[in-house]
Amino acid sequence: MERVYNFSPGPSMLPLEALETAAKELVCYGSSGTSVMEMSHRSKAYIEIFEAAVALIKELMNVPDNYKILLMQGGATAQFAATAMNLMGGSGRADYVDSGSFAYGALVEAKKYGRINVVASSREDNYTYIPKLDATTFDKGADYFHITTNNTIFGTRYTTLPDTGAVPLAADMSSNILSEVYDVSKFGVIYAGAQKNIGPAGVTVVIVRDDLLDRELPITPKFLSWKQQSANDSMLNTPATYSAYLAKLCLEWLKKLGGVPAIEQQNIAKAALLYDFLDDSKLFDGTARSEFRSRMNVTFVTGSAELDDEFIKGAAKAGLINLKGHRSVGGMRASIYNAMPVEGVKALVAYMKKFEEAH
Numbered sequence: 001m002e003r004v005y006n007f008s009p010g011p012s013m014l015p016l017e018a019l020e021t022a023a024k025e026l027v028c029y030g031s032s033g034t035s036v037m038e039m040s041h042r043s044k045a046y047i048e049i050f051e052a053a054v055a056l057i058k059e060l061m062n063v064p065d066n067y068k069i070l071l072m073q074g075g076a077t078a079q080f081a082a083t084a085m086n087l088m089g090g091s092g093r094a095d096y097v098d099s100g101s102f103a104y105g106a107l108v109e110a111k112k113y114g115r116i117n118v119v120a121s122s123r124e125d126n127y128t129y130i131p132k133l134d135a136t137t138f139d140k141g142a143d144y145f146h147i148t149t150n151n152t153i154f155g156t157r158y159t160t161l162p163d164t165g166a167v168p169l170a171a172d173m174s175s176n177i178l179s180e181v182y183d184v185s186k187f188g189v190i191y192a193g194a195q196k197n198i199g200p201a202g203v204t205v206v207i208v209r210d211d212l213l214d215r216e217l218p219i220t221p222k223f224l225s226w227k228q229q230s231a232n233d234s235m236l237n238t239p240a241t242y243s244a245y246l247a248k249l250c251l252e253w254l255k256k257l258g259g260v261p262a263i264e265q266q267n268i269a270k271a272a273l274l275y276d277f278l279d280d281s282k283l284f285d286g287t288a289r290s291e292f293r294s295r296m297n298v299t300f301v302t303g304s305a306e307l308d309d310e311f312i313k314g315a316a317k318a319g320l321i322n323l324k325g326h327r328s329v330g331g332m333r334a335s336i337y338n339a340m341p342v343e344g345v346k347a348l349v350a351y352m353k354k355f356e357e358a359h
């Protein structure tokens, strides 16, 4: 069977080149005589792979030297708790922006460990936009200020970052890390599950400024302790060895095509193809407010649940899969992460045109 265009919100498409390299190396990696999956995580061959993955993240994101890059497990969900546990050792208070389901999930989790101030929310409007922030409502004594840079379910993104002054900015970047250029020095911590723009599920990237490594709550499990993970080069226990290897292959692919500035231009162009079509369409409507539109997750509806269903089923037959929107938004969502080729987006727009003409 031929490969299809997979618009899944994650796990999602991986670069074909990375998959083909992995296939070639699956049974026997280099001169090791074993698969990467069978290697000890303490072996020289494996540590080289792991360190190369970390070095690529540093290079691609231009991570300053005073930041640690950790490869952890447990997904962004584990980091919802970890962020609170690792940073709440000061005032025990944190500011959160409630801009989507995962942003909300992060603050609900953090409430278990400290006092949370929700500075703004777009929940009442089903998260169709990033809420307006008023700096006078920020807690100057907060241990951190948490945002979700891209809201995967609702298809919105921050176009400007809040200025939180001396309060460290903590960001869940799961669904747009490596898709656009960010100045890492603006953040205290960035975390992201790998399964959208980094590699397969299993690895969670945490980038943390090193002066924030001494603020953990005494109850922090060692597994979630950034300080302990950092002191052990993310090898406190057995890491997700094969996922980290595949992430390395995906990062090499990204580097080869020009890194984040180059993919950002491609992502802008890919998203524009879809949004331009939506803006002209008489059948389809985008669900996110245009000034906050995500470049990674494009959400749209026809206005009729039956038509949406017909659209999704027909698309799958045409080799365009996983377009069903999240149940809280309905309709469709096209997730077009880094590895989605422009041809995939063009094929989707062509199918949407055809569908509109037929209806």
Ligand code: PMP
Pocket: 009, 010, 074, 075, 076, 077, 078, 102, 148, 150, 151, 152, 153, 172, 173, 174, 175, 193, 194
């Ligand atoms: N945050 C965001 C923005 C996400 O998109 C997701 C997953 N789709 C999560 C958090 C949860 O991530 P995980 O499943 O890796 O725990």
